[in-house]
Amino acid sequence: MTxxxxxxxxxxxxxxxxxxxxxxxxxxxxxxxxxxxxxKGEIHALVGENxxxxxxxxxxxxxxxxxxxxxxxxxxKEVKIHGPAHAQHLGISMVHQEIMLVPEMNAVQxxxxxxxxxxxxxxxxxxxxxxxxxxxxERIGMEIDLRTPIKNMSVATQQMIEIAKALSRKAxxxxxxxxxxxxxxxxxxxxxxxxxxxxxxxxxIIIITHRLEEVFDVADRVTVFRDGKNIKTWPxxxxxxxxxxxxxxxxxxxxxxxxxxxxxxxxxxxxxNLCSGKVQNVSFTAYEGEILGIAGLVGAGRSExxxxxxxxxxxxxxxxxxxGEEKKLKTPKDAVSQGIGFLPEDRRVQGLVLSSSLESNVxxxxxxxxxxxxxIRAGDRRSLAKKYxxxxxxxxxxxxxxxxxxxGGNQQKVVIAKWLAREVDIYIFDEPTRxxxxxxxxxxxxxxxxxAQAGHCVIMISSELPEILxxxxxxxxxxxxxxxxxxxxxxxxxxxxxxxxxxxxxxxEALSI
Amino acid sequence: MNPENKPAQEPVEQPxxxxxxxxxxxxxxxxxxxxxxxxxxxxILLIVAGSFLSEYFLTVNNFLNILxxxxxxxxxxxxxxxxxxxxxxxxxxxxxxxxxxxxxAKLIVAGMSLPSAVLITLVLGALLGAINGFxxxxxxxxxxIATMGTMSVYRGIALISNDGRPAYGLSAKTLSVIAxxxxxxxxxxxxxxxxxxxxxxxxxxxxTVGEYTLAIGGNEEATRxxxxxxxxxxxxxxxxxxxxxxxxxxxxTARMTAAEPIAGSGYELDAIAATxxxxxxxxxxxxxxxxxxxxxxxxxxxxNILNLLNIQSYYQxxxxxxxxxxxxxxxxxxxxx
Numbered sequence: 142m143t144x145x146x147x148x149x150x151x152x153x154x155x156x157x158x159x160x161x162x163x164x165x166x167x168x169x170x171x172x173x174x175x176x177x178x179x180x181k182g183e184i185h186a187l188v189g190e191n192x193x194x195x196x197x198x199x200x201x202x203x204x205x206x207x208x209x210x211x212x213x214x215x216x217x218k219e220v221k222i223h224g225p226a227h228a229q230h231l232g233i234s235m236v237h238q239e240i241m242l243v244p245e246m247n248a249v250q251x252x253x254x255x256x257x258x259x260x261x262x263x264x265x266x267x268x269x270x271x272x273x274x275x276x277x278x279e280r281i282g283m284e285i286d287l288r289t290p291i292k293n294m295s296v297a298t299q300q301m302i303e304i305a306k307a308l309s310r311k312a313x314x315x316x317x318x319x320x321x322x323x324x325x326x327x328x329x330x331x332x333x334x335x336x337x338x339x340x341x342x343x344x345x346i347i348i349i350t351h352r353l354e355e356v357f358d359v360a361d362r363v364t365v366f367r368d369g370k371n372i373k374t375w376p377x378x379x380x381x382x383x384x385x386x387x388x389x390x391x392x393x394x395x396x397x398x399x400x401x402x403x404x405x406x407x408x409x410x411x412x413x414n415l416c417s418g419k420v421q422n423v424s425f426t427a428y429e430g431e432i433l434g435i436a437g438l439v440g441a442g443r444s445e446x447x448x449x450x451x452x453x454x455x456x457x458x459x460x461x462x463x464x465g466e467e468k469k470l471k472t473p474k475d476a477v478s479q480g481i482g483f484l485p486e487d488r489r490v491q492g493l494v495l496s497s498s499l500e501s502n503v504x505x506x507x508x509x510x511x512x513x514x515x516x517i518r519a520g521d522r523r524s525l526a527k528k529y530x531x532x533x534x535x536x537x538x539x540x541x542x543x544x545x546x547x548x549g550g551n552q553q554k555v556v557i558a559k560w561l562a563r564e565v566d567i568y569i570f571d572e573p574t575r576x577x578x579x580x581x582x583x584x585x586x587x588x589x590x591x592x593a594q595a596g597h598c599v600i601m602i603s604s605e606l607p608e609i610l611x612x613x614x615x616x617x618x619x620x621x622x623x624x625x626x627x628x629x630x631x632x633x634x635x636x637x638x639x640x641x642x643x644x645x646x647x648x649x650e651a652l653s654i
Numbered sequence: 655m656n657p658e659n660k661p662a663q664e665p666v667e668q669p670x671x672x673x674x675x676x677x678x679x680x681x682x683x684x685x686x687x688x689x690x691x692x693x694x695x696x697x698i699l700l701i702v703a704g705s706f707l708s709e710y711f712l713t714v715n716n717f718l719n720i721l722x723x724x725x726x727x728x729x730x731x732x733x734x735x736x737x738x739x740x741x742x743x744x745x746x747x748x749x750x751x752x753x754x755x756x757x758x759a760k761l762i763v764a765g766m767s768l769p770s771a772v773l774i775t776l777v778l779g780a781l782l783g784a785i786n787g788f789x790x791x792x793x794x795x796x797x798x799i800a801t802m803g804t805m806s807v808y809r810g811i812a813l814i815s816n817d818g819r820p821a822y823g824l825s826a827k828t829l830s831v832i833a834x835x836x837x838x839x840x841x842x843x844x845x846x847x848x849x850x851x852x853x854x855x856x857x858x859x860x861x862t863v864g865e866y867t868l869a870i871g872g873n874e875e876a877t878r879x880x881x882x883x884x885x886x887x888x889x890x891x892x893x894x895x896x897x898x899x900x901x902x903x904x905x906x907t908a909r910m911t912a913a914e915p916i917a918g919s920g921y922e923l924d925a926i927a928a929t930x931x932x933x934x935x936x937x938x939x940x941x942x943x944x945x946x947x948x949x950x951x952x953x954x955x956x957x958n959i960l961n962l963l964n965i966q967s968y969y970q971x972x973x974x975x976x977x978x979x980x981x982x983x984x985x986x987x988x989x990x991x
Contacts, residue, residue, distance in 0.1 A: 453879055477881030491879055494872035496939035505869055506880040508862045515862045559880060 155217070156181045156345040157233075157314060162201055162211035171197045172208070173369045179314065179345045184336055186356040186377075187349045189366030189389050190550070190578030195349050197369075199316050202347075203235045204228040234307030235316040238576075240299045242306075244292035249274040251291055252306045277305040280342075281335045297328035301335065308339075315339070316347045321355060322576050325439050333359045351576060352605075353382050365389055389579055408465055409598035410450070410481075410567050415459035417449035418442075419622040422459070427567070432589060432599045434613030436606065437642050442622040443602045444486050447569045451483040452476045463567070477506060479567075482560030486571040486602070488549075492556040495545035499535070500526035502544050502555050506563045529558035534584065550581025557588065568592060571602045586612060606635045618642050693931055693948050696981050700955050708962040716958065718841060724954035725847035726902045728947060730921055731928035732854040733783075733898030735946045736891045738929050739858075740871045741938030742790065742797035744892065747899040747925055748918035749808035750782045754903030755913035756812050759821035768828055776900050782808060783896020787889030805922070812915040821913040832908035843905045850901065855943040867891055871938025927974075928953055931981045952981070 157179040164172040172194050179185050187195040200206045202213065204222035212219050215231060222228050225235070242251045249271055258269035274287065283301050291299055300320055307315050317336075321329045336346055336359060350356065356363050357377060364374040365388040372388050407429040415423045420442045427433045435443050448454040450461055452470035460467055463479045470476045476483070485491035493502055503526045504511055511522050526540040533554040535547070544555055553573065560568060570589070574582045589612060593599045603609050609616060616633050618626040618641040626641040626648040640646035704711040730747050737744045754775045761771035782804070789800035815821075826833075835841050858864035866887045869877040878884045902921075907913045930936060931952055932945025956977055960970045 451879070472883070473879050474881045474883050483879060485876075485879055490873075491875050493876055494869045494939065496872035497868060501865065501869065505865075505877065505882065508865065512862050517860055517862060517865060519860070563881070 154181050155179065156183075156215070157202065158214040158217075159198070159202065160212050160214070162198065162208045162213075164197055164201060164206055164208050171369050172201070175211070175370065177364065178374070179347060180361075181313075181345055182340050182343045183361045184340050184346045184348060184359055186360035186363040187347060187366060188351070188353065188356060188363060188385060189372075190580050193366035193389070193578070194369040195366045196318065198366075199235065199318065199347065199349065202228070202314075203233060203316060229310050229312070232311055232313035233316070234310055234312035234314070236300065236303045236307065236318065236320060238318045238320075238322065240296065240303065242291055242299055242302060245290050247288050247290055248278070248285060248294075248302050248305070249287050251302055252277060252309050254306075256310070273309055274305070277308040278302075280308055281305055281339065295328070296323045297325075297332065300324075300332065304335065304339075308344075312344065314345045314347070316349075318349045319351065319576060320348065321350060321352060323439065329355070351578065353385055356385070357382070386579055409463070410600070411462040411465075412446075412450060413460040413462070415446070415449060415461070416457040417454055417459075418445050418457075420446045420449060421622045423619075423622075423624045425617055425624060425627065427598050427600055429598055430593055430596045431614040432593045432601055432612050434609040434616045435600065435602045435619060436609045436616055436638050437604075437619035439604055441619040441642065443619050444571050445622075446619070447483060447571050447600070447602060448485075450476070451481060451569060453483070477563065477565065480565045481567045481569065482563055482565035484553075484556050484560065484568070484570045484573055486575065488552055488556050493544050493552060495543070497544060498541050499530070499544055499547070499555055500540040503529055503540075503558045503562055506559055525562055526558075529561055532561070533558055533588070548578075550577035550584075553577055553581065553585065557585070566596075567598045567600070569600045569602070572604065573601060574603070574605070574608060606638055609638065610635065620644055692984060693933065693945060693952065693981060696984075697948050697952050697955070700952060700959070704955060704959045704962075707959060710962055711959065716962075718839070718844070720951070720954050720958045721844040721847075722841045723957065724950045725841070725843040726905055727921065727924045727928055727953060728847045728950035729850055729898050729902040729905065730925040731932075731946050731950050732850055732943065733895035734922075734925040734929045735854070735932070735934050735941055735943060736858070736867055737797070737895045738926070738934050738936060739867050739938060739941040740888055740891050741874070742888070742892075743801065743926070744783075744786065744895045745798065745801040745922050746782070746786060746805040746808055747895060747902075748921040749805045749812065750779055750896050750899035751903035751906065751918035751921060752812035752913075752915055753782065753808050753815075754779050754900035755907040755917055756815045756821055756915055758904055758907050759824055759913035760815065762828070763821065763823045768831065772832075772904055775904055776897055779900020779903070780893040780897040783893040783899070784889055786896065787892035790892065791885035791888050809915075809919075812917075816915060818915060820915070822911075824907070824911045824913075826911045829908040829911055832905060833911075843909065846901070846905060850898070851943060851947050858941060858943055863887065863890060868939060868941060871935075871940070873939070924953060927978045931978060952977070 155178050157177070159175065159177040162172050162175040162177070163170070175194070175198055177198060187199070189195050197206065201208050202222070204224045204227055213222060214220070215233075220231060222231065222233075228235075243254065246254070252274045253270045258266040258273065260266045271287065278285065281301060281304055283298075283305065285294070285298060291302060294302075304315065320332060324332065333355075336348070340346055340361075348359065360377050362374055362376050363380060363385065365372045365385060367389060408426055409429050410427040411425075413424050423446055425433075435446070437443050445454065449456050450470070452472045452475050461470055462468065463481070468475070468479055470479065470481075473483070489495060494505065500522055504522045507525070508517065511518055511525065523540065529535075530538045530540060535551050535554045535558070544552060547555065557573075573585055573589070577585070589599055589601065593614075601609075601612060610630075610633060614630055616626075616628045616630065616638060617624055618628070618638055620642055625644070628637070637646065641648065710716055730751070734744060734747065757778055758771055758775045761774060762768065786797075786801050786804055789795045789804070790797050793800075832842060832846070836845065858867065866877065866882055866884075869882065870884055870887060874884060899918075903918065906917055928949035929946050930949070932947070932949030933942045934940060934945060953974065956974060957970065960973060965973070
């Protein structure tokens with residue numbers, strides 16, 4: 142994937158040099174004497190487990206944090222960055238994981254926001270505003286309707302608009318924080334093309350990602366972080382994925398998939414002709430002791446299916462059977478009382494009460510057991526939280542700490558702990574490893590495997606094919622709201638699943654087991 | 655999902671504020687509690703200022719007077735704290751107070767015993783609150799709109815109930831159980847308010863109602879997806895607010911030995927002010943009952959000082975508004991540093 146024309150033209154001058162950056166939070170040395178360099182026209186990937194310091198370093202560069210020690214050189218000159226606004230003034234822009242655009246406004250308004258061209262006396266110069274927006278969208282090869290409110294556009298398009306906005310601010314450096322976590326493979330390809338194009342124009346690009354494959358698709362160099370230290374920077378040709386993982390975790394990760402004993406076919410959950418929103422006529426059965434993977438592209442209706450089963454969204458028609466009996470699950474409460482637990486795809490928006498403590502979050506679903514006449518037994522709650530913090534190795538193990546201060550992987554463990562505490566036996570996990578680091582990922586895989594081995598029924602929705610293939614006993618594939626394939630693990634590989642997910646291949650026989 | 659709760663986007667890792675609290679559990683504790691320290695300081699400063707400005711200020715009688723003045727606002731503000739913690743608002747508290755007062759007076763005048771009349775009035779208050787809850791959770795109205803509507807409806811009912819006239823004919827002797835003083839010193843309304851505050855504190859910190867109130871305000875969707883019947887608990891919270899307003903109406907009626915249909919106008923603003931000064935977050939999820947108590951006291955001390963200084967009531971309005979803005983604004987500024 143190396144672009145040789147770029148190689149030859151690239152000026153190898155450093156755009157950004159960060160030297161000896163140290164940032165200490167109470168109790169944590171988040172960044173320890175870090176050196177980092179970004180060249181003009183380079184795409185530089187940052188990888189590392191959550192809490193390794195890559196986001197913190199980028200926040201220092203973007204002016205959110207003031208470093209305790211060290212200096213930053215921009216084009217060879219030392220600069221003090223006083224805040225995000227100042228960073229943008231200096232030509233450093235950041236595209237955050239959560240899109241930071243005004244949903245009701247169109248692309249042009251969003252690109253211009255805050256620095257609109259004026260005719261004078263506060264009157265907007267719409268001609269100039271449109272011209273600037275058009276130029277910058279052209280620069281990244283985007284053709285969109287300029288008047289549509291961006292809330293009606295896909296996440297991928299919104300991201301492009303964020304990039305155009307950065308360019309409109311004359312950005313020389315663009316930092317992207319996990320830009321691909323919500324994109325489809327096709328959209329990712331489009332994004333990478335744009336990034337490479339911008340790099341060719343001399344823009345320096347820093348991309349934070351958890352998907353290591355991507356690093357090889359897009360980056361010129363990669364820096365691996367661990368424990369707030371800059372482990373090393375490699376040109377991409379000089380490192381393998383395995384070496385990268387090893388540098389990230391400081392240990393080898395074993396492949397935890399093992400052939401499982403023949404399952405007993407005790408039915409736990411059966412769905413018949415379920416319709417809800419975009420979900421059309423979906424039927425499937427999930428059994429005790431298995432991990433059932435649900436694959437598909439983003440937007441295929443997998444989350445909608447899970448939410449409908451769980452009673453979070455209304456069912457238009459169809460039936461749900463729990464342990465062989467038909468149940469009307471109208472609210473999540475009904476589903477929970479039937480022993481179903483649901484880990485939603487976005488833990489911060491749907492899974493956690495960020496303003497509450499770890500123990501409050503773990504206990505949220507089990508107060509019927511932790512209270513009498515609605516008076517909470519605080520001691521029982523504490524020991525419950527402690528138990529799961531220990532089982533799941535949540536770090537740091539402070540049960541009174543607000544959940545918002547934990548890293549992504551540990552937050553996810555808190556959501557899982559909530560369902561373990563509830564002692565449900567049907568687990569629906571929607572993207573359980575999205576946006577979390579390699580170490581926590583493998584711990585979560587281990588846990589899912591253990592749950593299935595203990596006889597629970599685990600349904601795992603995932604957009605990562607390797608994960609689906611690694612974990613599942615059987616695989617369902619969804620496409621455009623329909624269930625298009627049911628596969629035994631032995632019959633599946635990445636290509637086959639992807640072909641079903643994209644509609645290239647079709648399963649003709651009746652889809653019921 | 656109710657539209658009133660800010661779209662599910664939590665203020666997650668806002669880059670600027672709170673940056674100091676990113677790590678370390680001790681910092682978090684400080685971060686959470688610093689608001690309380692701020693208002694305690696404001697409270698102490700006010701008392702120091704008061705004692706310099708008027709020699710009458712630091713007398714037992716004046717303090718009891720301040721507490722008595724604060725009691726009605728505090729009772730309403732306790733209910734308001736619950737509502738605001740869920741991310742909602744209750745504008746109908748003043749009207750509910752008036753309805754409660756009218757009903758209590760009419761029942762007693764009609765010959766009902768005081769305990770029964772009080773009980774019925776309290777139940778009625780809870781019902782009026784539950785109606786707010788119903789409109790918000792089942793009809794999906796934003797709390798601001800729902801309670802603005804019932805504010806008008808309940809006020810109308812209070813006026814209709816006696817053709818717009820106050821209800822007289824209550825005996826001060828009967829009502830002294832509520833409005834009198836213990837040992838001729840401590841006003842009973844103060845004791846009622848204190849007990850109510852202690853109960854409100856215990857319910858918030860020790861029971862599922864309190865825990866779910868905080869969770870709903872913090873993230874309604876996550877709470878729902880955890881299997882909590884969110885709509886029922888929100889309705890309970892509005893019922894609590896109605897109940898507290900009715901209690902305030904009972905105290906007010908007992909003190910005046912008459913019920914006025916226009917009683918309680920504007921009380922919602924005082925209650926919201928006490929709550930917010932006390933550090934309860936308008937965006938939900940964070941609550942402090944001790945804060946609300948101090949918030950109500952701050953408002954009362956301030957009014958008292960202005961009265962002692964014979965400052966015209968127009969200027970009082972300006973001063974109180976400025977103090978609310980300063981108290982909350984100072985706190986926000988501190989946090990964002």
